[in-house]
Amino acid sequence: MSELRRRLASWDTAIIGLTVIVLFVASFSVDNFGTSRNFTFMVLDLLPIILVALPMTFIIVTGEIDLSVASILGLTSSLMGWFWNHGLTIESIIPLCIVIGAVAGLINGFLITGLGLPSLAVTIGTLALYRGLAFVVLGDGAVADFPFSYTNWVTGTIGGGPVPNVLILIVVLALIFGVILHATPYGRSLYAIGANAQAAHFSGIRVARTKFWLYVASGAVCGLVGVLWTLRYSSARADNGSGLELAVVAAVLLGGVSIFGGKGSLPGVLAGVVLLTALQNALRLEDVSGQALNIVTGVLLVLSVLLPNIVNGIRGSWQRRKVRQAAALEVR
């Protein structure tokens, strides 16, 4: 019973519920929202956010952050164009880009766990560094002549129906990350690290090594998303994906992951991404301006950090009062 009540009261359940309500209401009240074509558009819009959010959730759960994700995406996109111009095959460029993303993540991981530097500072630094490198590689130019069979796969749907091809990718990766986080000892160790790194260390968890590999994984996923982004827009550019890190962090926090680490679930994060994308999509269909969209996103983000704290505060003071009353009764 108490388990059920805890479930119902938790932030991620609330956000999943809210997402369902928003989707439901929007399908009925917003013209053209519930169509299969709009579903395809929405999946394509949330693809980069959701994929980058998977490793980002792991990282934030351990109490760290990676702000260089969008720059790694831009760097791999640039390099993809450069390799393509230099005659490499697309079949080798794609794995190469994922490896390069992993190397970029490896550098982050080394600086943070090897040298013990704070992840916020390191990844702000590499945010600028990787984006800068992206411009060194491709400058202001763009490479656009990627093979149609590949670009068409990314924007296309299964058999021309309503289900986009990339949804398979999202489902598979979300399942892998979800099982690791919620059904393995490794996943539990991430929460332990986030809750108390020192305690985790003394219980035999290799804190530094675990975090290191999270950054490598994050880099590799960003490399993959760089490839997908480039193919979706048939355009390799150095400025691809700029600002994406904010959307990702916003979605992860909105999904109920604590920025201080140790708390959160992947279903909540997935709901957070869907909620943000669906809201933006619906508001845009209602001709709400871009600035207003930013305001909505900002307010949601502030609320997602603020509300759980307020709820906890209220609950805490309520419990303290009960304890005090009980004590008073005993004294009497």
Place this chain on the structure above:
Amino acid sequence: MRRLLTAGAAATVLVLGTTACSGTTKDNSSDTGGGGQTAAAADPNAPLKEGLKIAYLPKQLNNPYSDVETGGGKVAVGEIKGEYKLVGPNDASASSQVSYINTLIQQQQDVIVVAANDPNAVCPSLNQARAAKIKVITFDSDANKDCRDAFINQATTQGIGESLAKMALEQAGSAGGDIAILSATPNATNQNAWIDVMKKELAKPEYSKLKLVKTAYGNDDDQKSFQEAQGLLQSFPNLKVIVSPTTVGIAAASRYVSSSSYKGKVQITGLGLPNQMREYVKDGTVKEFALWNPADIGYLAAYAGAAMASGQITGAQGEKFKAGKLGDYTIGADGEIVLGPPTVFNAQNIDQFNF
């Protein structure tokens, strides 16, 4: 650490291995990214439909220049009794427009008038729009010609080069004299093309009294342009006119001349923005300069889109349509519609323009 190195080495080998195999490269990929709709026959006598939904998607919202362009579009859409809509991203990034195009497709607009941030990134969604029977008109900066129905070209290279030469002659007066050019960078594509046309014009007999003494480069940097203008006036004491085919150069040269003893003796002309040039026109430093009128670009785009959505034109070369107060237009090669010669701004008309 050793495990890490092993993993890295394995990955490298894997990648190199796949590289060696045959695959799709730039050289052997056959790109068939076209698409869109099949062109129906045009009926030049079809009436303009009323209530057409015409949406403008500039590179970015809240940019003063594109505000004037879309403002012209709003006027035209009002004239043809259509529904005007303006949407756009807050940043001019390549991909941010795509979500907006998708939204416009969902809303089933009749015409999308778009200034592409990236000629290719918007292509797949523009073709989806065309597949959904939406007419796509580009302005300002064209998308790939396979994914739009027509492009409103603000001015041709020829037209601008001719205007520059003509203004230089008018400013030098009947006696003629030395003229100089203050351009952007030595390899600026647009400027060089205009200067080439201008030089060809200057070789004609009616320009025989003008002598081009030097082309200087201010690198589109305000301070450098200012210094170059100063240098030109010092090295060529008989200079009559400086022609600057760049908005940065003309403003910097005007600023120098207006505060020097050359004011009134040396004329500045070229391509400039009315808001930047207003004070120099008012204080007499500059008599006239030119630029295309951005409001007309948006205006023409609305009429072109409406004519296409009404079936008057399909975007094929040689088709004709009427564009309200701007008159008759003919579609050129590759679906290009040229706005016409640039607008000349002077003390009489400059206050009508705000951009």
